[in-house]
Amino acid sequence: MEIARTAVELDAALAPWREGRIGLVPTMGALHPGHLSLLGLARQSGATRLVASIFVNPSQFGPHEDLARYPRTPEQDASALAAAGCDLLFLPTADSVYPPGFASWIEPLGPALGLEGTERPGHFRGVATVVARLFALVRPQLAVLGRKDAQQLAVVRRLVEDLGLPVEIVAAPIFREPDGLAMSSRNRYLSPAERSAAAAIPRALELARAAIEGGEREAATIRGLLVEALSREPLVERVDYAEVVDAESFAPLDRLAGEIVIPVAVRIGATRLLDNLQLELS
Numbered sequence: 001m002e003i004a005r006t007a008v009e010l011d012a013a014l015a016p017w018r019e020g021r022i023g024l025v026p027t028m029g030a031l032h033p034g035h036l037s038l039l040g041l042a043r044q045s046g047a048t049r050l051v052a053s054i055f056v057n058p059s060q061f062g063p064h065e066d067l068a069r070y071p072r073t074p075e076q077d078a079s080a081l082a083a084a085g086c087d088l089l090f091l092p093t094a095d096s097v098y099p100p101g102f103a104s105w106i107e108p109l110g111p112a113l114g115l116e117g118t119e120r121p122g123h124f125r126g127v128a129t130v131v132a133r134l135f136a137l138v139r140p141q142l143a144v145l146g147r148k149d150a151q152q153l154a155v156v157r158r159l160v161e162d163l164g165l166p167v168e169i170v171a172a173p174i175f176r177e178p179d180g181l182a183m184s185s186r187n188r189y190l191s192p193a194e195r196s197a198a199a200a201i202p203r204a205l206e207l208a209r210a211a212i213e214g215g216e217r218e219a220a221t222i223r224g225l226l227v228e229a230l231s232r233e234p235l236v237e238r239v240d241y242a243e244v245v246d247a248e249s250f251a252p253l254d255r256l257a258g259e260i261v262i263p264v265a266v267r268i269g270a271t272r273l274l275d276n277l278q279l280e281l282s
């Protein structure tokens, strides 16, 4: 596996591969099997060369968030990527992503409003801008993003559509631990007791799924059921939200219909965890 840190190194590594289809998996590192599954999906989706990027993007963190302590494990990440068949690891310097004088920010609206957009002001501005920069640097034919971050996926799809970016976005299913907890780099912040309490999140989502399979279509009922199930776990400090939204617009729904996402954000101790359920209803 090659490693590039600047735009010049990246161009040199990618030049011989441009005839084929370049698949990009953008990440912030501290990789887990969920991240690696995105590489497999890029291959299955027709990528002939796999590029992973690791960049802990400062602009998507708020002033009181975990930027400084975000886990960084570059050596383990590089060996895991090489073992998973990655051809190139792009580990950009901050200057490569935001060159001196950088002054153009993307302000996403639509699906970026509400939920994470409200809880983390400026977050999606940072995400949209870094994704656009990574696409401009790598120029991939396809990029794989996880459904774990369903709102981010909707924001990036909208961005690609609105700006006419020549990249296909492929969505990867949520990769989970055996007890159902969605894999996340932030799970390593959890104490053992918090880690077992966190399984309440996928259990609550499964209760919602069962209610919907039983015919429930009122969003308020689903929200109530989720908040109740999550609040029953004593280590859940707060439910930031439990919503029912349209998968594309991320607009809240009153009644469940079409392609929907049921996203939840929960605080367990000092750790904020996201999960969601995605369903297509007739």
Ligand code: AMP
Residues within 6 Å of the ligand: 026, 027, 028, 029, 034, 035, 038, 144, 145, 146, 147, 148, 149, 172, 173, 174, 175, 176, 182, 183, 184, 185
């Ligand atoms: P991150 O490093 O957290 O920015 O994540 C990088 C990419 O991996 C994003 O597209 C995430 O949605 C995706 N991802 C993270 N965790 C998972 C998971 N458990 N299952 C599927 N995709 C994931």
